[in-house]
Structures are given as C-alpha cells and as structure tokens.
Amino acid sequence: MTDLGKAGLADTALSNTELRRALASTWSAQPGLWGALSTVDHKVIGRRYVATAFVFLALGGVLSLLMRLQLSQPEARFIGPDRYNQIFTMHGSNMMFLFAVPVMQAMAVYLVPLMVGTRNIAFPRLNAFSYWIYLAGGLLLWIAFVVDTGPDVGWFAYVPLSGPQYGIGKRADIWAQMITFTELSALAIAVEIVVTVFKQRAPGMSLDRIPLFVWSMLVTSFLIILAMPAIMIASTSLILDRLVGTHFFNPAEGGDVLLWQHLFWFFGHPEVYIIFLPAVGMVSTIVATFTGRPVFGYLAMVMALVATGVLAFGLWVHHMFVAGLPRLGESFFTASSMAIAVPAGLQIFCWLATIWAGKPIFKTPFLFVIGFIVIFVLGGLTGVMVASVPFDTQVHDTYFVVAHFHYVLVGGAVFPLLGAIYYWFPKLTGRMMSEALGRWVFGLIFVGFNLTFFPMHILGLEGMPRRIYTYQPEMPWAGLNMFVSLSAIVLAAGFALFFFDAIRSARWGAVAGANPWGASTLEWATASPPHPYNFAMPPVVSSREPLWADAVTLPVAAGLRVDRREVVITSVVEGTPQAREASVGHSIWPLWAALATTLALIWSIFSPWAVVWGSIPIAVSLIGWFWPKGAPEDES
Amino acid sequence: MKENIVLDLRELPADGLGTASPSWWGTLAFMLIEGTGFALSIVIYLYLMSLAPRWPLGVPPPNLAAGTALTALLMASLVPNILIARWAREQDLRKVRLGLIVMAVLGIVPLILRAFEFPAMHVKWDQNAYGSIVWVMLGLHTSHILTDAIETLVLTCLMFSRHGDTPRRFGDVSDNAMYWNFVVATWLPMYACLYWIPRL
Amino acid sequence: MRAARVLTLWIAAFACGCSGNQSALAPYGAPAMHVEHLIVAIVALCTAIWVAVMLVLGGALWRRRQPVETEIRQSHLASAVSAAVAATVILIAGMTIASFYTTRSIGLPQRGSITITVRAQQWWWQVFYASSATTRGFQTANEIHIPVGQDVHVQLESADVIHSFWVPSLAGKQDLVPGRSNSLLLRAEKPGVYRGQCAEFCGLQHGHMALMVIAEAPADYTRWAASQSADAMPSLAPDAAAGRMAFLARPCAACHTIRGTAAIGNTGPDLTHVGSRQTIAAGLLETTRGSLAAWIADPQTLKPGNNMPIVPLTSAELQDISAYMESLK
Numbered sequence A: 001m002t003d004l005g006k007a008g009l010a011d012t013a014l015s016n017t018e019l020r021r022a023l024a025s026t027w028s029a030q031p032g033l034w035g036a037l038s039t040v041d042h043k044v045i046g047r048r049y050v051a052t053a054f055v056f057l058a059l060g061g062v063l064s065l066l067m068r069l070q071l072s073q074p075e076a077r078f079i080g081p082d083r084y085n086q087i088f089t090m091h092g093s094n095m096m097f098l099f100a101v102p103v104m105q106a107m108a109v110y111l112v113p114l115m116v117g118t119r120n121i122a123f124p125r126l127n128a129f130s131y132w133i134y135l136a137g138g139l140l141l142w143i144a145f146v147v148d149t150g151p152d153v154g155w156f157a158y159v160p161l162s163g164p165q166y167g168i169g170k171r172a173d174i175w176a177q178m179i180t181f182t183e184l185s186a187l188a189i190a191v192e193i194v195v196t197v198f199k200q201r202a203p204g205m206s207l208d209r210i211p212l213f214v215w216s217m218l219v220t221s222f223l224i225i226l227a228m229p230a231i232m233i234a235s236t237s238l239i240l241d242r243l244v245g246t247h248f249f250n251p252a253e254g255g256d257v258l259l260w261q262h263l264f265w266f267f268g269h270p271e272v273y274i275i276f277l278p279a280v281g282m283v284s285t286i287v288a289t290f291t292g293r294p295v296f297g298y299l300a301m302v303m304a305l306v307a308t309g310v311l312a313f314g315l316w317v318h319h320m321f322v323a324g325l326p327r328l329g330e331s332f333f334t335a336s337s338m339a340i341a342v343p344a345g346l347q348i349f350c351w352l353a354t355i356w357a358g359k360p361i362f363k364t365p366f367l368f369v370i371g372f373i374v375i376f377v378l379g380g381l382t383g384v385m386v387a388s389v390p391f392d393t394q395v396h397d398t399y400f401v402v403a404h405f406h407y408v409l410v411g412g413a414v415f416p417l418l419g420a421i422y423y424w425f426p427k428l429t430g431r432m433m434s435e436a437l438g439r440w441v442f443g444l445i446f447v448g449f450n451l452t453f454f455p456m457h458i459l460g461l462e463g464m465p466r467r468i469y470t471y472q473p474e475m476p477w478a479g480l481n482m483f484v485s486l487s488a489i490v491l492a493a494g495f496a497l498f499f500f501d502a503i504r505s506a507r508w509g510a511v512a513g514a515n516p517w518g519a520s521t522l523e524w525a526t527a528s529p530p531h532p533y534n535f536a537m538p539p540v541v542s543s544r545e546p547l548w549a550d551a552v553t554l555p556v557a558a559g560l561r562v563d564r565r566e567v568v569i570t571s572v573v574e575g576t577p578q579a580r581e582a583s584v585g586h587s588i589w590p591l592w593a594a595l596a597t598t599l600a601l602i603w604s605i606f607s608p609w610a611v612v613w614g615s616i617p618i619a620v621s622l623i624g625w626f627w628p629k630g631a632p633e634d635e636s
Numbered sequence B: 001m002k003e004n005i006v007l008d009l010r011e012l013p014a015d016g017l018g019t020a021s022p023s024w025w026g027t028l029a030f031m032l033i034e035g036t037g038f039a040l041s042i043v044i045y046l047y048l049m050s051l052a053p054r055w056p057l058g059v060p061p062p063n064l065a066a067g068t069a070l071t072a073l074l075m076a077s078l079v080p081n082i083l084i085a086r087w088a089r090e091q092d093l094r095k096v097r098l099g100l101i102v103m104a105v106l107g108i109v110p111l112i113l114r115a116f117e118f119p120a121m122h123v124k125w126d127q128n129a130y131g132s133i134v135w136v137m138l139g140l141h142t143s144h145i146l147t148d149a150i151e152t153l154v155l156t157c158l159m160f161s162r163h164g165d166t167p168r169r170f171g172d173v174s175d176n177a178m179y180w181n182f183v184v185a186t187w188l189p190m191y192a193c194l195y196w197i198p199r200l
Numbered sequence C: 001m002r003a004a005r006v007l008t009l010w011i012a013a014f015a016c017g018c019s020g021n022q023s024a025l026a027p028y029g030a031p032a033m034h035v036e037h038l039i040v041a042i043v044a045l046c047t048a049i050w051v052a053v054m055l056v057l058g059g060a061l062w063r064r065r066q067p068v069e070t071e072i073r074q075s076h077l078a079s080a081v082s083a084a085v086a087a088t089v090i091l092i093a094g095m096t097i098a099s100f101y102t103t104r105s106i107g108l109p110q111r112g113s114i115t116i117t118v119r120a121q122q123w124w125w126q127v128f129y130a131s132s133a134t135t136r137g138f139q140t141a142n143e144i145h146i147p148v149g150q151d152v153h154v155q156l157e158s159a160d161v162i163h164s165f166w167v168p169s170l171a172g173k174q175d176l177v178p179g180r181s182n183s184l185l186l187r188a189e190k191p192g193v194y195r196g197q198c199a200e201f202c203g204l205q206h207g208h209m210a211l212m213v214i215a216e217a218p219a220d221y222t223r224w225a226a227s228q229s230a231d232a233m234p235s236l237a238p239d240a241a242a243g244r245m246a247f248l249a250r251p252c253a254a255c256h257t258i259r260g261t262a263a264i265g266n267t268g269p270d271l272t273h274v275g276s277r278q279t280i281a282a283g284l285l286e287t288t289r290g291s292l293a294a295w296i297a298d299p300q301t302l303k304p305g306n307n308m309p310i311v312p313l314t315s316a317e318l319q320d321i322s323a324y325m326e327s328l329k
Helices: A016-027 A032-038 A042-071 A081-116 A126-148 A171-199 A211-245 A257-291 A298-315 A327-339 A341-357 A364-387 A388-393 A399-429 A435-461 A478-508 A589-603 A615-626 B022-051 B064-090 B091-119 B129-160 B167-199 C002-017 C030-062 C074-106 C218-229 C238-249 C289-298 C315-327
Strands: A555-556 A568-570 A577-582 B002-008 C114-121 C125-129 C138-141 C141-147 C152-158 C163-165 C174-176 C182-186 C193-196 C210-216
Touching: A042 A081, A042 A126, A042 C238, A081 A126, A081 A171, A081 A211, A081 A257, A081 A399, A081 C218, A126 A171, A126 A589, A126 C193, A171 A589, A171 B022, A211 A257, A211 A298, A211 B022, A211 B129, A257 A298, A257 A341, A257 A364, A257 A399, A257 B022, A257 C074, A298 A327, A298 A341, A327 A341, A327 A364, A327 A388, A327 C074, A341 A364, A341 C030, A364 A399, A364 A435, A364 C030, A364 C074, A388 A435, A388 B002, A388 C030, A388 C074, A399 A435, A399 A478, A399 C193, A435 A478, A435 A555, A577 C074, A615 B129, A615 C114, B022 B064, B064 B091, B064 B167, B064 C074, B091 B129, B091 B167, B129 B167, C114 C141, C114 C163, C114 C174, C138 C141, C138 C218, C152 C163, C152 C174, C163 C193, C174 C182, C238 C315, C289 C315
Parallel strands: A555 B002, C114 C152, C141 C210
Antiparallel strands: A568 A577, C114 C125, C125 C138, C152 C182, C163 C174, C193 C210
C-alpha cells in the first residue's frame, strides 16, 4: 500500500508504531506557554475548564461559610448589610454562572468526543475561545467583588432594585456583563456539542446507539441555544436602561417591572435543567457501569430527557406566583410544573429497575449516585410543593425555597458530578482517586449537606425570609440557625477532603489502566490519559455498549490521513461515513479574539461607544482567525 | 485493545459539502440562536404594546418609505444570493467571484437605507419604552446586516486570493449565502411588526 | 439510621414551629388556615412517597442475590416502572387538584369589606385607611389594625422597588410592584398580634422591614380607627411640649407629618400616633422612651443605610423629643 500522492499520507501506509508516532506529531500541541495558549485539543481545554470551575466552586463555598457565620446568631455584627448583600449575590451568581453550567459543559467538552469516537470536538478554535471568555467573565466578577464593587442585587437582579434609579454605581452593570461573557462561552460550547454529536460520531453509531450521557448533553445544548438568548436580551436591556436611558423596565414611560422577571425566568427555569440534565447523563453512565448492565429502558430515558427539555420552557411563571399575575395563568403553570415530575420520576424508576436487576458494586462513584437518589427525590418532592400556588404563597422567598433548590441542585447536580469526577478521574489523569478517602468524602458531604439544609425547610415555614443579613432575637430562629451554621462546617470539611484527594491523586494516585472500571463506552478504549489523537484509527460501532460487546478487539476504520488532522463525518441518524474532514490545528487567534471581545465588553460597561470602536479589534481578530494559513488542513 | 480494520475510508471525499459540512450545521445552529433572539424582541414589542393604553406611545406610526424600500431591496437581493449559492455548489470560481462583488454591494446599500429608518420611527430610544424597543429591534437587525456585509467583503478578498479555489472555501461561500437568506427572512416579521402592527 | 435522625428532627421542628406569631404552621386567619391544611396534606403525602422510594432503593441495593442470577424478565421490570409512572401521574394530578381547590377556598381579595392601602418604601410600610361612614381617612406606618372575623382587602403598591407583604399566620404573601396595584385578602379569626416581614429582597435593610398586624374585636377596632383619624393631641407635660417645639424647629418636620401641627413632610413615616404603635423602625425596637431616643440619636448604627439621617441634637432636645414621640398616642 502506498501513500495517496498529492492527496496526502493515509494511515493504511504505516505500521502500528509508525502510525502512532505520526499521529502524535500531527495532533500534539506546541510545547510550553505558546502551546498552552494556542492549543485546540478538547482534552486540554476540557481539563482546564473543569479545574477552573472547581476553583469557582471553592470560592463560592467560602462565601457560603461567611453567610453562615453572620447568620449563626441574631443581630450578629460580623458582616454588615452592604457586604452581606454582595456576598449572597456573588454566591448565587458564581455558583450558577461560573460553576454549575460551565462544569457540566466542560465535562462534555472532554468526554463527548471520546464517547462518540472522534478525535476532536467540532470547531476546536471556538472551544479555545469559549474558555478564555469564560475566564474573563469570572475574573471580571471576582475582581469587582474584591474591590467592593460586586453586584448586590441577588443572582437574578430584579428591577427596579438593579435599575438606573436604585442600583448605584456599576455593580449591576458588572453583573449584567458577566452574564454576557458566560452566555457567550456557553452558547459556543452548545453549538460545538450539537455539531459533534450530529456529525462526528463513529461509523455505525446510529442515534439509537449513542450513550445516554451524550443524549443528555445533546438535549442540554439545545436548551442552552433556545434559552440563553432570553437572558442575553434581558441583561442587554438592563445595561441599556442604566447606560443610555432606555425605558424597558420603567413603568412611568411604558416599560414594565415584570418584563424583567418574564425574560429572566424564561431563561432561568431552563437554566436549572441545563445544570440537571448533564447530571442525569452522568448518573446513567455510573449506574450502568456499577451494576454491570445497561440502564433499563433506553428509549424511555431518551424520551424523558427530551420531554424534560421541552417542558422546561413551560414553567417559568412559577417563579412569579406572588407577583400579582392573573389566577388562571398561574394555574396553568402549577399544572405544568407538577407535570415535569413525571419524566423525572420515570428516570428515577428506570435507574431503580437497573439497580434491582443488576449487581451493585459499592465503589465511590456509585455511593454518590445513591446519595443523589436520596437527596434529589426529596428536593423534587419539595419542588412539587412549591409548584402549588397557595403553598408557594407561604414559602416563596423564604428559607424553604433555599432548602428546595439546594436539595435539587446539590443533590441533583453536585452529587452526580462528584461521582463523575471519581469515575472519570483515571481517564483524565491516568491515576485513581483514593477509594478510602472517597468514602469519607461521601459520608461527610452527605451528612453535612442534610444537617445543613434540611432545617431550612422548617425555618422557612416558621417565617424566615431569604436574603436577610440578620434577624431579631425574639424570633424562634436562632437555635436552628446556629445548628445549620455548625453543620455547614461538616459539609465544608467533606469538600476540603475532596479537593485534597483530587490534587494529591493527580500526582501520586495509583496508576490506572485504560478501563479500570470495566465500563462499556468508547472513551475507555483509549489510553489513560488518551493520546492527543484519541484513537489511532476511528472505532466502528455496532451496539450501544461497544466494549461489553467485545472487550478484547476494537473494530476500526482505516483511511484517514496522518499528515494532516482528519476526522470522519457521518450522517445524523444512521452514522454512515460521508466525508473525511480536516480538523483545525493550534491557533493563537482565539486568544486574540477573546481579548478583543473582553476589551469591548468591559469598555461597554462605561460607554456605549465601546460597541462601535471595540468592534474593530474584534473584527480584525476574527479575520485573522478565519484567514487560511496554508496549513495542510486548509488544502481541501 | 487490539484493532481490527473493518472499514476503509480512503474513497470518502476530503471535505464535506452541504449537510456533510460541520460549518453548515454551525451556521444553522447560529441561525437558531439569533432567530430566537429576534423572536423574543418581537414578543417584547407585543408585550409592551399589550400594556399600553395607546400604541405607539405618544408618536405616530413609523414612516413607511425607508423601511419598505429596504424590504424590497432585501427581497431582490435573494436572487443573486440563490445564484451564488448554486455557483458555489458547482465550484465555479469565476462566477463566484463576480457574485461576491454583487453581494458585497448588496450588503452595504441596505445599511444606507437602514440609517433612514431610525428617524422614520419618530421617537428616540430614551423617550419611552416604545422608542426603546423599536430602536433595539432595528439595531439588532442592523448588526446582522453589518456583520454579514463584512463577512462577504472578507470572503470576496479570500476568493480572489491564492487560497480561494478549494472546496472548503466554496463551502464558506454557500454557508454565507445561507446566512444572508436568514438575514432577509428574519427581517420580514420584524418589518411587519414595526411598520404594520401600529397601523392595525 | 440517618432517616430516623432526620425524622426526629422533623418532628421536633414541627413541634416548635407550631408556636410563634410569624409561622405558616400556626395560622390564625382563614386564608392561612386553608394553606396550612394543604401544606400538611401534601407534606404527609410526599413524605410517604419519599419513604416508599427509599425502601425500593434499599431493596434494589441490598436484596438477596443468588450467586448465579437468572435474568429478570424485561416485562416484569417494564410493568413495575409503568405502574410507578402511573402512580406518579395520579398523585401529581391529585395534588394539582387539591392546590386549585385551596385557591378557590381562599377567595378573592376584592370581597373584603374594609380596604387598606399599603405603600411599601425602602424600608418601612406606609399605610392608608380610606375614610368610612364613621371616620376620616388617615395615614399610619408599620402597624395595621383589623377587626376580627372580617375580610380585609389590602391594596398593595410600591414607592420604589419590589417588596413583598407577608403575614404568614394570616395569609400567604403578595408582592408590591412599582407601576402595578396588587391585592391581598387578609383575615384574622382571633384577636392577637401577628408579625409580618418583607419577603422580597429590597436592598440594604430588607432584613429589618417587619410589620405588625393587630386583630381586635370590632368595637375596639372602631375605637382605634377613630383615635387614629384624629389629629395629634397637644401634650400638657412640659418635656413633651418642649419636644414638640424642638421637633418643629429641627429638620424632623421636613420628612415627617404630625397632623395638627405644622409638620407636613411625607418622606418618612407619619408620626401623628407613633406612641400608640407597639414598635418603631419597622418592627426593629419596642416603642419606649429609651428606644425612641436611641433611634433618633443614631438611626444608622441600628439600621445601617436606612433613609433617616443622623440629626445632631443636644441631649436636652433628644430627651424632650423622645418624650413628645412617646406622648403621641
């Protein structure tokens, strides 16, 4: 077999070792700092993204401990009202925009290409750009907080409090622009995921053979695409009201205060499913591996994901049940908010059926799934409670709701995420985390979480509103608040131990093989950690659980070039190969574009002319990005 | 794991075109995002209108001349646009180069007409909520015309350069044409909303 | 074991939650009672559901398995899952219907025989009583009186940002939204003092924006309304009289109204009968001579960021003005 002449050197021309050497040379990043700044390898970017998100998690956790310190006693004087208002706003905004959504997307950036059997994510430079924009948005918010200009209007920034009249200084503008940064980065990844899943799957991987985690990321990406424009428009309108005098939210000039709430929550409700659905995918993956059998009811699980995604857009008014809207309209949203419990319940029942029919292996990832079921079901049930308008009139904006959303977010997203980290850690780093410490982490977090958040249900029913920096000694809340604050220390200890184990294991953990858990999906067919090119030859798939179908031999496709980066393009439904597509190599232009965008966005907090003048560097950097460089990938 | 070759990909084309191209799907996804944004802006318009005692607020309905002329021009531009898409599929470099020059001009002229639409609204953005939403709707669409015009200009330069004659570049031209269809298509409901709903 | 601990906590908490005057679980008004019944029913049902799911989880994890398992029939699993989904649909539908029924039982606010307008401010409650057959209309602040056993229509407005009117022992909450007028039905079945608190984050002192609703026998209520609608009685005590002079001479009158005097400011609460109120500064302090003096001397330490500035007074003026405030019953 010879090379393809002008058409380049194919992998069929090389022996095994030659092939791997050639691929490594074609697909590796440049060395050193330049390499780190210009890499477009989804694994490097994905790991970087996950690590950054966990840094934000730790920072947000510190904020919550500060709040619990201040609330441990009535009329405490540890933190004044201004700083406290910044702290709770930062806690919510940081956790929702800088941790929860990005970390799920980051896991997808790393895992989805591997799970569908391709070599890189679609639009690799956009992937790099997304990370820089995310980092810039996070830095903007935290630097503002450090210099006492952090937003102080709550993570959903209701007008008129955040508007031009009552939101003094630039605090609310910084919040609104942080939104722009994070939504931009999230939308970019969503587009990459959709295109990767639709067009870059392994030959033979028809839609009904893709892993449930990939399905959940696909549905999540569509949610992001359809929901985030709403908050982009909302935050832009807020900045316009504050900066150039528009009247979107000014009732005196035809605007409406509740317009903000409609726009925000039309995004805000799908947002929580954007956080939850990836976790659903993680749970499905872990349940399958640790019961030794596929999840029961693949079709039902996919339908449940899609139904949840669709229904998610029909619930938003349940955040506005006490705003004074017409009763009939509110009743519709009670019905729809209750109805979404059905697909969620279906998923729980399918997992229970899987566990029942399988053989549970009680390793740390699976412990977190058990914790998820205990905590998330409780949170889902309090969700059914707040879906009822009359019930909600008593608990809305109280600690009951704080308890509810922490149960569904921590139980429903963080527990699966922690399990996922223990599970995929060997793939990302080549080493195992500690099973012994893992049990301690699980135990401390499970107990600490319940002791911290369960009493909040009671506090809410006993009349304690949200977002108060202190409370009166004559109220019957002091005892439970002190209990909650002390319990938070247990929870914090669990997380501290987790971080300790993760950092320690990355260097000194037990070396892991390609498939330490005996799992079934394609990422476990690569080395741990994978080579830059992922697969020496693209796998060919003929079942849902390729590595359980054959644990020894991997069917592959030959014929891709090794002297330029190539991936296989396959059809959307059947996964039939259609083309060999060039996959872009390293580039510094995403960083330039991100810097230009950051400059324009931050400048526009202070002047509307930034939109005009700031566009010029952006345009220049985008032209540089897309102009062909004469690389082999630009040939065809 | 051992590898077993079961498929040969060498006969596959070296670049996907149309729906076999990732950038076609990326363009489609971008259209979905922006389309949602346009739809939301119309919803906001209708919402604010539903709350108002009179609409438009305190000013007469917009003057039809500039907006209608722009709409007619955009519709007319679809003809060369569809042609260039076909030429790109056929990978005819000479015709594509000509078509791009035409589309570059047709990308810039609407901006001049658009400049006249803002005063035709009879209201400033900071006068009231009606002024705010109509300026934002016009601004949103203008940013799309502008970015597409710049993209067309860059593509024109590219197709005249040494990098021009590759299937991928022709794919870029056809994606750009598809996006221009979108820019025109999204204008139609915006036009109906801005100019005709106040007259109902 | 953890479940038992959680259950004990729940029971204990319920026990102590059933007291206090700001608890949804200790209702004294018909609207709150309807909601409390719904709360108890739904919580009981959901607890049972959660326990059932945990039992199935426990069974799935720890059921005795044979060394060599025969494959469980797919159809059995499918039946179990389908039955569970069907049960979910039925229970969800039941809870939805119960919720609608509760809303209907509570009824509409507009049927109230008395209308009170509350205008929320950062960070206090402005209250307007319309004139009736027997009394003139009047304004007060932070304390509402209502007759026992009668429906009261509370009209809700806001002067600045969104607030929320919440007296949990009497009714659910409703927001006060600038540019809109909302309504709430308030009703007390027994005489008593019911505490409420702003329940929508409204800025620096959202945490110190409480209000008192005092339900009285109808005769007592009528007497209260009559005395509130009267102008301030000039006090004969020398320190109160001196205080009145000082009040009018100092910036106090620029923000506050005392009907029957030259003070007609309307930025801050109406003080015509401040001495008759149980608390001052929106529920922050009990109304005593000492707390009045402390508040007037330094409102910013007690409620940092609130809109009342520190007005420098001599200690004699402070004493006299506090005496005057206390005398405004």
